[in-house]
Amino acid sequence: MARGITRTQIIDSAATLVNTDSFAALSLAQIASQTGIKVPSLYNYVTGIDDVRQALATRGAQEILAVVVQAAVGRAGTAAIMAVAVAYRAYIVHNPGVYTATIQTANPDPAFQHANAELLRVLTQILAPYQLSEPDLIHALRGLRSLVHGFATLEISGGFGMPVDLDASFVQMVQTFIGGISYTTA
Amino acid sequence: MARGITRTQIIDSAATLVNTDSFAALSLAQIASQTGIKVPSLYNYVTGIDDVRQALATRGAQEILAVVVQAAVGRAGTAAIMAVAVAYRAYIVHNPGVYTATIQTANPDPAFQHANAELLRVLTQILAPYQLSEPDLIHALRGLRSLVHGFATLEISGGFGMPVDLDASFVQMVQTFIGGISYTTA
């Protein structure tokens, strides 16, 4: 008996599985097989498959926050927005399963809520230089998230026919957005 | 035995179920219960649950196409883009389950492919007046789809905190986009 499995290892295994296979196909049987224990033993570390899904969602939210913060430091204005958008999209493309968990899992975990709130705070800070009115700020925040989320999810689901020039399309889209809020300001 | 169930009724039932409950929770047991027959009898009309999912996806694509075409007729330029975006979002918000099927189901059905191709053609026509270069046209198409898809999916998954002023946010976002492609042209 290879005693010594940890909850973290289980979530790690689940993350790998959902990123390589799919979030929908995640099962305890897969996780048990990868971690070398039997399915019921998993219940020593998680309360069920929903617990695993929520843990993935929380991890995803925290990782996105980290990636976004990393992209934002030392940058301001349009450069900051572009860097954040690019980093956000990159995370989604490289972690499609975990990101899917982030949006498809109802998650009351305070850590999840906190990471999301922090993300919103960072984005708000990045938009601060534009001195938008309260409603316009909300509009801009929603627009930015919609843009990046929409593009990335269509991208990982194969929604765009040919994969050519996806980078260029994304950059242009974000630039259009940046131009738009600039004009709103003026 | 209430003989006379049809495949259409089964898909209708499934559509109602996914829109009121959720796409993920769809099961043959639910459909059988709603249509008044036993689960195995469903196999006289569908090849399995994946067949139902694909049928939902195809229906969604066709309905979206119809809604978009309806919004586009008699309009041109910015008015056409706005009308199409609003109609698209409205469809998603009112048919969240069917729309989810549209994006989460791998669907080789030619009718599905055709509806998507037609939608792309309509959107291309709407952008024609802007006389974009070939790559810019592709960028704009991707941007428009990302925008609407992203906003609507975040909306139906409760991604935006408060539901206040969602209409205003959406309109402003689309206007920003329209302004952006106009400037690209000039």
Next chain:
DNA sequence: TGACAAAACTAATATCATTAGTTTACAGTC
């Protein structure tokens, strides 16, 4: 009326998640 096909059914199998109850392994104590 009788035969055939369509459409329902029951029964059975395999795969899930989950729970209950049991055994094993390790750590600290006498």
Next chain:
DNA sequence: GACTGTAAACTAATGATATTAGTTTTGTCA
């Protein structure tokens, strides 16, 4: 160094799922 208690693994069983096989019923048409 044996002993005990707990943590962590296990086997076994249950209920829900999709699916398949085989059977019965129903309606239509000759």
